[in-house]
Amino acid sequence: MRAPKQNVRERPFIVIWEATQACPLACLHCRASARPDRDRAELDTDEAIDLMAQIAALGRPTPLFVITGGDPFQRPDLELLVRRGTELGLPVSVSPSGTPTLTRPALAVLHAAGARAVSLSLDAATADGHDAFRGVPGVWDLTMNAWSEAADLGLKVQINSTVTKHNVHDLPKIAAQVRDRGALLWSVFLLVPTGRGQALRSLDAAQTEDVLNVLYDLGQTIAVKTTEAHHFRRVCLQREALARRGDDHVRVLGLGSLYRRLRDDLDSRGLTGHPGRVRRAPLQVSAGNGFAFVSHRGDVHPSGFLPIPAGNVRQRSFVDIYRDSELFTALRDPARLGGRCGACEFRAVCGGSRARAYAVTGDIWAEEPACAYQPGSFPYQQELSLPGA
Numbered sequence: 001m002r003a004p005k006q007n008v009r010e011r012p013f014i015v016i017w018e019a020t021q022a023c024p025l026a027c028l029h030c031r032a033s034a035r036p037d038r039d040r041a042e043l044d045t046d047e048a049i050d051l052m053a054q055i056a057a058l059g060r061p062t063p064l065f066v067i068t069g070g071d072p073f074q075r076p077d078l079e080l081l082v083r084r085g086t087e088l089g090l091p092v093s094v095s096p097s098g099t100p101t102l103t104r105p106a107l108a109v110l111h112a113a114g115a116r117a118v119s120l121s122l123d124a125a126t127a128d129g130h131d132a133f134r135g136v137p138g139v140w141d142l143t144m145n146a147w148s149e150a151a152d153l154g155l156k157v158q159i160n161s162t163v164t165k166h167n168v169h170d171l172p173k174i175a176a177q178v179r180d181r182g183a184l185l186w187s188v189f190l191l192v193p194t195g196r197g198q199a200l201r202s203l204d205a206a207q208t209e210d211v212l213n214v215l216y217d218l219g220q221t222i223a224v225k226t227t228e229a230h231h232f233r234r235v236c237l238q239r240e241a242l243a244r245r246g247d248d249h250v251r252v253l254g255l256g257s258l259y260r261r262l263r264d265d266l267d268s269r270g271l272t273g274h275p276g277r278v279r280r281a282p283l284q285v286s287a288g289n290g291f292a293f294v295s296h297r298g299d300v301h302p303s304g305f306l307p308i309p310a311g312n313v314r315q316r317s318f319v320d321i322y323r324d325s326e327l328f329t330a331l332r333d334p335a336r337l338g339g340r341c342g343a344c345e346f347r348a349v350c351g352g353s354r355a356r357a358y359a360v361t362g363d364i365w366a367e368e369p370a371c372a373y374q375p376g377s378f379p380y381q382q383e384l385s386l387p388g389a
Helices: 044-058 078-087 106-113 127-134 138-155 170-183 193-198 205-218 232-245 249-253 258-268 316-322 324-332 341-345 355-362
Strands: 014-018 065-070 092-094 117-119 156-163 185-190 224-227 290-294 299-301
Touching: 014 044, 014 156, 044 078, 044 316, 065 232, 078 106, 106 138, 127 138, 127 341, 138 156, 138 170, 170 185, 170 205, 185 205, 185 290, 185 299, 205 232, 205 258, 232 249, 258 324, 299 316, 316 324, 316 341, 324 355
Parallel strands: 014 065, 014 290, 065 092, 092 117, 117 156, 156 185, 185 224
Antiparallel strands: 290 299
């Protein structure tokens, strides 16, 4: 596992700021249940700059700062905010929506203001599938054009894909597009049933294991990470131990038919079998433990998918909330975990998605619903060096 250079109890590795909930799209999975118009209670320009100044004052290594939404382009002060954040020393990225505002001139403005990267969403391998997921026709074309234009301008591009039962078989095709078009990183989100996403069908635990192992295989070819799939760290540790032993991961881990179908598809597209590439190890960052989310109204959450605020930057400093709030400090204690997560030897490197546990059970400390692992069942425990086991 990769650990952040900073002490994540003192400063986050990454802060996501929801600049607005305004967005003309109607995405099926939208965490924010985005709205057509801006909320009058959004942080204003001065408040947003003050937030960035507090984060920058934490010092180096400075947390990554991502401006998301809704659609950040709905804020007329976006250029100013990117420029000011950059001047403060923050590495600023923007996560725009695939709307008519996503043009080359708009991206050029962000780049000139100092933005280092943009993240774009791609949730299907075809225009029809992606546009249906986003709720508006034409989003696929806008996104693909923006991908090319951003890269041409010198912006790094991250591609985000949310996985559900309806699009899981598109993963190899999307991976091929990431390889062929080029991207800094492919971030695969496991659906958390919150906001509009409550109406979608999540993968079950066994299917999730299959998908995470496919993503491990894919790491030989492209840089891939997961979001709200902390047990990917466990999968990586298991697969590395099995590779050292030369053992069959399909048999030992009990992988199913979905793994075989997706793996065969990867093989047919030349997306596996590149041993010369160094696999990107997962970063040990999770909700409240290296990660913080600030809502458009200034509420500070451990995750954008966990609708429990720990405080508001209008009443208390971001730094105090992150370091000392009851919720954030509790999330850094694996001893609080319940069920299989509490008994699991991987709990200190994984901990499960607290957002998914809360969304599914109403209990933030419940076991990870999308994890099939039974604690103690991995046969080569002696080959694992695990803290807190």
